[in-house]
Amino acid sequence: MSVKKKIKETYGLIATEIFSFGPYKAFRTPGTMCLIVPVSQIEEDELYELYHMSQYLYEKADPYVAQFMVARNGSIFMEHDNQKYVVFKCANNNEGRSLSKGRELARFHQKGRSFPYEVIKTNRIGQWKQLWEKRLDQLENFWRGKVQAHPLDHFEKLFIESFPYYVGLAENSIQYLVDTELDDEPQPIDSATICHHRFTGNVWRQDQLIKLPIDWVFDHASRDIAEYMRDQFFNQQTQFRDSVFLFAEEYDRTTPLSAFSWRLMFSRLLLPVHYFECIENYYLSPETENPYYERKLKDLLSRSSEYEEFLAEFHQMLSMRTKKIYLPNIEWLSYTS
Numbered sequence: 001m002s003v004k005k006k007i008k009e010t011y012g013l014i015a016t017e018i019f020s021f022g023p024y025k026a027f028r029t030p031g032t033m034c035l036i037v038p039v040s041q042i043e044e045d046e047l048y049e050l051y052h053m054s055q056y057l058y059e060k061a062d063p064y065v066a067q068f069m070v071a072r073n074g075s076i077f078m079e080h081d082n083q084k085y086v087v088f089k090c091a092n093n094n095e096g097r098s099l100s101k102g103r104e105l106a107r108f109h110q111k112g113r114s115f116p117y118e119v120i121k122t123n124r125i126g127q128w129k130q131l132w133e134k135r136l137d138q139l140e141n142f143w144r145g146k147v148q149a150h151p152l153d154h155f156e157k158l159f160i161e162s163f164p165y166y167v168g169l170a171e172n173s174i175q176y177l178v179d180t181e182l183d184d185e186p187q188p189i190d191s192a193t194i195c196h197h198r199f200t201g202n203v204w205r206q207d208q209l210i211k212l213p214i215d216w217v218f219d220h221a222s223r224d225i226a227e228y229m230r231d232q233f234f235n236q237q238t239q240f241r242d243s244v245f246l247f248a249e250e251y252d253r254t255t256p257l258s259a260f261s262w263r264l265m266f267s268r269l270l271l272p273v274h275y276f277e278c279i280e281n282y283y284l285s286p287e288t289e290n291p292y293y294e295r296k297l298k299d300l301l302s303r304s305s306e307y308e309e310f311l312a313e314f315h316q317m318l319s320m321r322t323k324k325i326y327l328p329n330i331e332w333l334s335y336t337s
Helices: 003-011 044-059 101-112 128-149 154-183 222-235 240-254 259-270 273-284 287-302 304-321
Strands: 019-021 024-029 032-038 078-080 083-091 193-196 216-219
Touching: 003 078, 003 083, 044 101, 044 216, 101 193, 101 222, 101 240, 128 154, 128 273, 154 259, 154 273, 154 287, 193 222, 222 240, 222 259, 222 273, 222 304, 240 304, 259 304, 273 287, 287 304
Parallel strands: none
Antiparallel strands: 019 024, 024 032, 032 083, 078 083, 193 216
């Protein structure tokens, strides 16, 4: 059965033309665009949590939130060719060109903080330490295996040589997180909200702004701010300093952040997620993608000193913003006077 027939059978919708929208397939109905999003990797319980989040934000009058289409049989997904899909209904003409991303993200988080239902599957709040330690242990064991195997592969040589440096960064980030949780008292602004797995510059498209629920987790707002800054560092090299600090300021003007938030943000930026994901994706992706991840790893390694400078600048920026925020120094960061 074709996907068009499956959509008509499941939802009663007529998809006259299927086209590409970013990484997804899409079709139009009067007044709406619908995205067909594969979700086989997401557990059903998690999908239902995301469904309730999207319904809640839609009821809070967020015009950019994509809604789950509910099938005729009451299900929130359809099965086609042994795969699970969700059809999302998106409002037409949602241009985000004039939006300030910092301000819009702050408003998004404000609404998400009042989400009234229990969250289990997508919950990450208060779990960073355990998740980071588990990931670091798994990678360290994997690295030891590679060291013992004496690989000839160029990527693996780069991985073996660079890993001890990034272990140090990760251990610093975990210690910084622990110190933050001991030293600082969370404020109401630090309560959990609807966040993104990775909030990058591409998550909210400017040509048609869509807030897609499968991107979401339930976590501390600093997660999104830190991940946006990290993404800008690696992908907007020319103007990144201006853009990331403006982004943080616009967020802070809309929703003033606590000292606890700023310190969590810094601990997350210290964690070399960019390096971990590059290594993991190399081994999890098809071999045809190996050259891409090898180039990416070389780029990350070549910019490690520059990333340290960014961390030092960020640290200094916070210290200058307000004397109320005490940020312990990290000895190996190259602070400038």
